[in-house]
Amino acid sequence: MDLYAENILDHYKHPRMQGELPDVTVQHEEKNISCGDTITVTMKVENGTISNLRWTGTGCAISQAAMSMIAEELEGKKTEAIDALTTDDIRALLHVPIGNRRVKCALLCLHTLKNALHTLRNEQMQSWTDTVGNESNAS
Amino acid sequence: MSLDSASIRRQFPLLQQKIDDHPMMYLDASATSQKPQIVLDAMNDFYTTSNANVHRGMHVLSERATTEYEKARESVRRFLNASSTDEIIFTKSSTESINLVARCYGEHFLKEGDAVLVSILEHHSNIVPWLQLKEKKGIDVRWIEVDQQGQIRMDSFESQLAEKKVKMVAITGLSNVLGTLPPLKEMIASAHKAGALVIVDAAQLAAHAQIDVQDLDCDFLAFSGHKIYGPTGIGVLYGKKDLLGAMPPFLGGGMMIKEVTRGHFVATDLPAKFEAGTPPIAEAVGLRTAIEWQKTFSWKDRQDHEREMLALALSELKKIEGLHILGPKNPDQILGCISFVVDGVHPHDLTDILGSQGICLRAGHHCAQPLHDTLGIPASTRLSISLHTTKDDILILTPAITKAIKILKK
Ligand SMILES: Cc1ncc(COP(=O)(O)O)c(C=O)c1O
Numbered sequence: 001m002d003l004y005a006e007n008i009l010d011h012y013k014h015p016r017m018q019g020e021l022p023d024v025t026v027q028h029e030e031k032n033i034s035c036g037d038t039i040t041v042t043m044k045v046e047n048g049t050i051s052n053l054r055w056t057g058t059g060c061a062i063s064q065a066a067m068s069m070i071a072e073e074l075e076g077k078k079t080e081a082i083d084a085l086t087t088d089d090i091r092a093l094l095h096v097p098i099g100n101r102r103v104k105c106a107l108l109c110l111h112t113l114k115n116a117l118h119t120l121r122n123e124q125m126q127s128w129t130d131t132v133g134n135e136s137n138a139s
Numbered sequence: 140m141s142l143d144s145a146s147i148r149r150q151f152p153l154l155q156q157k158i159d160d161h162p163m164m165y166l167d168a169s170a171t172s173q174k175p176q177i178v179l180d181a182m183n184d185f186y187t188t189s190n191a192n193v194h195r196g197m198h199v200l201s202e203r204a205t206t207e208y209e210k211a212r213e214s215v216r217r218f219l220n221a222s223s224t225d226e227i228i229f230t231k232s233s234t235e236s237i238n239l240v241a242r243c244y245g246e247h248f249l250k251e252g253d254a255v256l257v258s259i260l261e262h263h264s265n266i267v268p269w270l271q272l273k274e275k276k277g278i279d280v281r282w283i284e285v286d287q288q289g290q291i292r293m294d295s296f297e298s299q300l301a302e303k304k305v306k307m308v309a310i311t312g313l314s315n316v317l318g319t320l321p322p323l324k325e326m327i328a329s330a331h332k333a334g335a336l337v338i339v340d341a342a343q344l345a346a347h348a349q350i351d352v353q354d355l356d357c358d359f360l361a362f363s364g365h366k367i368y369g370p371t372g373i374g375v376l377y378g379k380k381d382l383l384g385a386m387p388p389f390l391g392g393g394m395m396i397k398e399v400t401r402g403h404f405v406a407t408d409l410p411a412k413f414e415a416g417t418p419p420i421a422e423a424v425g426l427r428t429a430i431e432w433q434k435t436f437s438w439k440d441r442q443d444h445e446r447e448m449l450a451l452a453l454s455e456l457k458k459i460e461g462l463h464i465l466g467p468k469n470p471d472q473i474l475g476c477i478s479f480v481v482d483g484v485h486p487h488d489l490t491d492i493l494g495s496q497g498i499c500l501r502a503g504h505h506c507a508q509p510l511h512d513t514l515g516i517p518a519s520t521r522l523s524i525s526l527h528t529t530k531d532d533i534l535i536l537t538p539a540i541t542k543a544i545k546i547l548k549k
Contacts (some may be wrong), residue, residue: 003491004546013549034503035487036517058517060485061547105487 003096004061012061017071019054028116032104037063039112045120048078055112060105062094067109069093074113082117085110087133107132142436142444148527150175161497164532169315169343169476169523170501171365174429178369181428182421193420194394194411204420211423212410218430219360219377220351225409226383228376229418233342234264236361236376237309239413240338241268243386244359245307251277254304256335258283258291258321259513260314263506265340269309279304285513289317289466296326300333308337312344316507316521317466318449318473320348327356336382342366346525347445347474349438352377364422368526369429373422376413383409390415433526441526446470448524448533452477455537461544465519476523478505481540484547486520492543498535 021042029040037059044052053075055067070093074081090110091098098106111131118125148154151173154163165173185207191200193208212224221227230236245268249255255269259282266280273280284295299305308330313320327337338359341350345362352360359382364373378386388395388406392415397405406412449470456462461482467473481489486502493500501521504511511517522536 003495004488009546012547033508035485036504037485060487062488102487102491 158497168525
């Protein structure tokens with residue numbers, strides 16, 4: 001199936017939940033230096049609930065569309081929803097096969113969200129391998 | 140006689156395959172070249188008939204392998220016009236060659252307060268080893284600026300030399316992003332006058348122009364086999380004999396010693412002194428074959444062909460709205476590659492879509508982040524020219540890129 005399916009291009013051209021929040025609880029940025037993809041997530045968290053989530057970013061269609069799609073899912077959810085997110089969830093949202101060359105594009109949103117949560121909790125950041133899993137580069 | 144690129148193309152088995160019914164259009168030789176059949180056959184023959192370790196043992200195979208390995212060194216010597224095979228060190232890559240100089244020369248002969256001068260055009264492999272030296276020894280790393288077209292600003296170069304702090308100049312022979320060619324001979328002469336040595340990163344240059352280390356008078360020069368139609372896993376360091384002779388060995392192990400006792404070792408003579416462990420033997424055979432194969436084409440024919448392809452690519456790319464070429468737009472000022480950006484279209488998306496039609500271009504910062512920062516862009520798309528590039532490879536680009544832009548443009 002075509003990587004540049006209609007839904008991906010639609011989210012890329014008309015990103016959802018984009019913007020910046022005033023007085024946020026947590027803000028976190030991740031980059032793929034090698035391609036220049038950047039995503040910054042800002043969240044307002046009240047009693048463990050993500051009451052507001054906005055993001056900004058630049059980069060390729062896959063990285064930006066994936067963030068747009070997952071952002072829609074998360075607002076109003078408990079922060080545990082981010083703990084529970086897996087690479088398969090992102091793949092399912094994108095609904096196109098992601099080859100290893102695009103894994104870092106597709107999963108930049110997940111990596112940013114996971115580390116935003118670690119920032120919120122004063123925990124140690126996780127590495128790319130933690131995010132994508134050991135097999136990912138070999139698949 | 141002009142170069143018959145269509146016939147050369149038929150010598151590359153990989154290029155005969157199709158990607159979803161599209162012919163394979165490989166325009167990424169700056170990253171790594173494809174290999175002609177003759178190189179693949181030579182390596183296969185070596186493993187089939189002559190494989191043994193080199194310089195150790197008296198049996199017939201060892202002798203054959205050693206002869207093959209040393210024949211490769213002589214072939215490289217001629218390729219660079221070095222005066223002695225003692226000056227030809229086999230490494231694993233350009234990267235390793237440059238690191239060898241940064242370690243074995245830099246760590247031992249440079250001291251705090253000395254400066255290494257690096258150009259903004261450099262690949263990370265000619266930047267990071269010097270930054271490592273800065274971390275280890277407090278050596279200053281300074282930059283030679285380029286103008287908007289990616290040409291070396293000689294005023295910036297000369298004024299830095301004038302301060303007399305610079306002891307090493309690390310300069311590429313050919314930019315792997317812009318295709319521009321720093322004036323090596325002039326720069327080397329100036330550096331020497333100011334008391335600095337010069338290492339040339341010829342990873343790209345070696346695939347596109349004749350190199351004569353004696354005429355250039357460079358002190359060190361590095362290139363990789365895999366970019367000149369040879370195999371991966373082998374690189375070359377050329378160094379002037381007196382410099383290599385004065386430097387301590389790099390890695391320690393077999394092959395690089397004269398004698399070893401319980402408390403002490405004595406390094407052996409050049410070139411083995413810098414070749415610890417079992418070297419890339421079959422790769423040396425492949426590299427020699429690649430060099431000998433290329434000799435069947437004259438440098439004039441090669442460059443005429445390349446400039447024709449570059450001129451065609453420039454005029455084709457100019458037709459695309461919103462596409463901006465980085466660096467000179469005059470084919471006489473570049474060799475090897477052209478990079479560009481497209482308004483509103485990320486290079487990864489563009490090259491992914493082109494790739495699905497069998498068109499292989501490179502996207503990213505091409506391991507030249509300082510250059511991309513200087514140009515004010517995160518990434519670009521690059522097309523490279525090689526011996527097998529035909530007009531068809533180039534002419535297919537404009538409609539394909541135009542179509543991709545239509546899909547992606549917001
Ligand atoms: C200008 C330049 N220098 C150095 C290198 C590094 O070559 P290698 O990866 O073979 O060590 C490259 C290749 O990517 C290059 O283009």
